[in-house]
Amino acid sequence: MKKRKLLMFVLMAGLIIALTVSSAFAEEFSVLGRPLKIFGFATQEAAFGLENKYDSENGLHSALMNLFVEGEYQITKDLKFYGSGMLTVDWAYQLNANRDSWNDRLFPKSRDNLNVDDKYWQLLKEARLTWSPGDFMFRAGKQIVSWGELLAFRIMDQINPLDQRRGFSDIEFETTIIPIWLLRADYNPKIKLSWLQDLGFEFVYNPNADFIPNQDLKSGNADGGIWAPNVPISGAHLATTYADIRTPERWKEGNEFGLRVKANMLGAMTTLNFFYGRDNSPVALFAPPYMSPVPPNIFASDGKVLLHPFQEGKYPLLKFVGATIAKEITPLSAVSFLGGVAPVVYLEALYAFDSTFAFSNPLSGGVIQRFGKSDDFRTGMELAWKFKIPALNPRAYFSFTGEFFYRRIMNYPSFEEISGLKTNNYQTFLSVSTSYFHNKLNPSLTWIHDINSNSDYYIPKLVYDLDYHWHFTLGAQFFNGTKKGQLFQMFDDKNEIFFKVAYKWG
Amino acid sequence: MKKAKVFVMCLIVFSIPLVMKIQVLRGAEKEYKFTVEEFLKAKADFDDPRPVLKDMSFKKMMPPEVYGKLIYDVEEMKKLWAECIGFKSPDEVGKIAPEIKPGKYSYMDKGKYPGLKELMIPAHYEMFNPGKSPHAGNFPEIEVVPTRQYYWSTPIAKATKENMGRTKLDSEGYINNDTYVAGYPFPRPSGGFKGQQIMYNWEKRYFSGENFYMVQRLLGFTKGLGVDFDGGIYWLQIRLHGRAMFEPYGWYDKRAQDQKEATGVAVAYFAPRDSFGNAFNIVYYLDRDRFDNWLLYINSLRRVRKMTATDCQDAVGGQDVIYEDRDGFSQKLSPKRYPYKFEVIAEREYLVPAPTWDGSLYMTSPSKGLELRNIQFERRPVYVVQLTQQDPNYVYSKRIIYFDKETFNLLYIENYDQKKRLYRNLLMIPCFNPEMGLLLFFDYIMRDFLDLHSGRGRGYTLPAPWVTRDHIDMSGIVKMGK
Secondary structure, rough: OHHHHHHHHHHHHHHHHHHHOOOOOOOOEEEOOOOEEEEEEEEEEEEEOOOOOOOOOOOOEOOOEEEEEEEEEEEEHHHHHHHHEEEEOHHHHHHHHHHHHHOOOOOOHHHHHOOHHHHHOHHEEEEEEEEOOOEEEEEEEEEEEOOOOOOOOOOOOOOOOOOOOOOOOOHHHHHHHHHEEEEEEEEEOOOOOOOOOOEEEEEEEEEEOOOOOOEEOOOOHHHHHHOOOOOOOOOEEEEEEEEEEOOOOOOOOOOOOEEEEEEOOEEEEEEEEEEEEOOOOOEEEEEEEEEEOOOOEEEEEOOOEEEEEEEEOOOOOEEEEEEEEEEEEHHHHOOHHHOOOOEEEEEEEEEEEEEEEEOOOOHHOOOOOEEEEEEEEEEEEEEEHHHHHHHOOOOOOOEEEEEEEEEEEEOOOOOOEEEEEEEEEEEEEEEOOOOOOOOOEEEHHHHHEEOOOOOEEEEEEEEEEEEOEEEEEEEEEEEEEEOOOOHHHHHHHEEEEEEEEEEEEO | HHHHHHHHHHHHHHHHHHHHHHHHOOOOOOOOOOOHHHHHHHHHOOOOOHHHHHHHHHHHOOOOHHHHHOOOOHHHHHHHHHHHHOOOOOHHOOOOOOOOEEEEHHHHHOOOOOOOHHEEOOHHHHHOOOEEEEEOOOOEEEEOOOOOOOOHHHHHHHHHHHHHOOOOOOOOEEHHHHHHOEEEHHHHHHHOHHHHHHHHHHOOOOOOEEEEEEEEEEEOOOOOOOEEEEEEEEEEEEEOEEOOOOOOEEEOOOHHHOOEEEEEEEEEEEEOOOOOOEEEEEEOOOOOOOOOEEEEOOOOOOOOEEEEEOOOOOOOOOOOOHHHHHHOOOOOOOOOOOOOOEEEEEEEEEEEEEEEEEOOOOOOHHHOOOOHHHHHHEEEEEEEEEEOOOOOOOOEEEEEEEOOOOOOOEEEEEEOOOOOOOEEEEEEEEEEEEEOOOEEEEEEEEEEEOOEEEEEEEEEEEEOOOOHHHHHHHHHHHHOOO
16 A cells, blocks of 8 residues: 555656656647646745644744646547646655654654645546537536635535645645546526526536545644644643544445536626535544543643544535525725725525534533534625725735625524534634735735634735746734634644745746 | 446436537537647747748638638728728828838937937837837837738728718717717717717727637736746637627627627636636626626636626736726726826827738847837828826826727827826737738737836737637636636
């Protein structure tokens, strides 16, 4: 097995190196008389932790490298193949190998999980064939199908799993969405109605050729690395979870179906969405012995006990209907001193039936749990706007994206609790950015606020685009929260500053 | 096993409409086009003087039956167009600095021929120098060619002639689109609203034809003349109103008529890497108070997103233009939204860059100064229109536009910021196909005088009746996108 992984690693690295050093590495060239486009990028990031706690590393705590290659080959007028692959390595495991604090806090034990992404589905991102005869489009293969309208909060966008093992704000989009094996069929009939510009039907089928779930943050430094959440337990640290999660059997179980109707009408973009499938995150219950130390690492380096949770769980059914709408608010475009740009409002709402949750008995300290069901309503609104502040930037606009997210557990248990959720749950997102010097210097600030836990997450960032090849980013991530053990508070030891350099080809 | 059978069944079910569809597609019009790689093989970005319009002539690139429908008798076109506008350009020029005769001139001849300064647009006179920082696109040598009569194709000229006098302006000088049918609406601009009439001739332009397919390279240059942007697009466009060249004539279809749609475009980026797979479509409306419909397929999101067409004053990524600078000037003229005062500040001959007929115009590489070479100049009768912005919140306070008086094509534009400083300019050098009577997009130079940056767009445009609504709608951009 190890040989196979090594072989894949070498092949991937070899392919990337061969392509990047080739003089023929242009954005488009001809193969068998048909156009082949190849692009890629390499990024190297260095992130420095600012806290010196058991669940963090003061100093270099992450050195992520991404090598990404993508290509599109137009086989015939209506048939094309798109493929992409990526190699991700966190060199912090090599660079910190001799650092006492790193080793004492058991970070090296998370190496298998976070040092090199060497699973086939991590190396092979997308591989899909698209056939688009006339009013139809068929796409088969490992791919991303993106539903919804909001950029920050994923409401309708439930088909592809996410990779969040390395925190919430990853460096490139390609590193966070996990393509999976899907069949997609689109039909766009010719419309004769003058008020209806476009109409489309999109059908998605997941045969569960390979079950790839969300890659969530893991507990315990030995598994989750520097991103292991700091769950407050008196006299102890939460360590690696031993979980027995039942996954749907390939092909036989976990088939998913999605149908979306899209219409561009009356100046608005609307969709209706239906989905029947599996949740990409498991629901797990504590199982005997619930929480326990496990030799040989009974104690952490700061003397506290390392408590390991034991869990059993499953990937429950997810069934929902939903709708989205996107429309300009045209009256605001008349406000010329703000730049005359009409904001666009994006709305989406989802109603999930009989969703499964872990209901916990609060008298047991949350250890006694059962599977419970409730309908689940999620909705959100985004306002995307650009406006002028001449005093701060006389030549370019400020881009503003604000989002509000609301989730209601329709049948919240009267006595029991659902970890991390209340009956009503609220979050907000705000991002502001602009550009200077002919779009070369791009500062931005992103802020996510969880209203229920009163916790915050900030990302200030400065990107310098030297040219279309070289890009440099200086940024930071800050977390804070007032309620112990709730959402972003659990990461307030993870504050960091980071620097990233990216080189892009093509 | 059972699920595998379901999977196979799904595939079969998918196939049924396909088989049906293929039957329909057999009758579809053939899409003739070319890739950017083929274009670059025919003419590289730098140091390549090959006459691409001969090597990749329209006759070679288009099926004979399509090409045959697009060419007309040249003398008939000349005659018809002169009847429309009332003159031929060779008769209108030669009065200013008559000592400047056809021939080759170097920037070193400026002292010897002071008439060049009088005859050239001041910015062009400045560009008539060796390539040097901070801007690309200087020309150290020019060839002055005799003034030629330019003309639009027979159907455009016929539509212009037939509808002469029909298009009306309202009391403020804004067009009443219900009165416009086809052709150039004001072939003989005159009267108190002459400036608006010239602008509406540009708005209704047949530049590049009605349906076309274009490959365009986009290059950006730093003040040190290094390349800092290298991208490109495939561009498909359909004129949805006032059609004269291709069937259907007039309105493209009932929807276009009901919605008063002007033009539809679909654009897909093939480079740079971050833009690869982005695609957008825009339907432009005639109604000046109605915002255009803009959908963007975002490559990183794999999602179509509705955008606002009012976001039109920020620089387009990597380039020295805003969205309303498409083709030099594409802003909707409105008495409410960023209105202008219109003035024709000059009507005279200038010695301006001539459209290339053979495509031998080229740019030297950055190490050689990014100079334009094989550039021809021609005395042309020119309208100079000044648009003074009445709203101080617009990005530009003033635009000065030089239009060819014979073709109504935009030659050159200067845009000034609200502090009255020259902010950006754009020099358009199209190509001319004499058999078709068409001016088409070929090359342009854009400059930013505040951020000291410049850019170049170069491309090859093919008239393409095969471009339909299917190409420019939502499904079209999903297919074009990543």
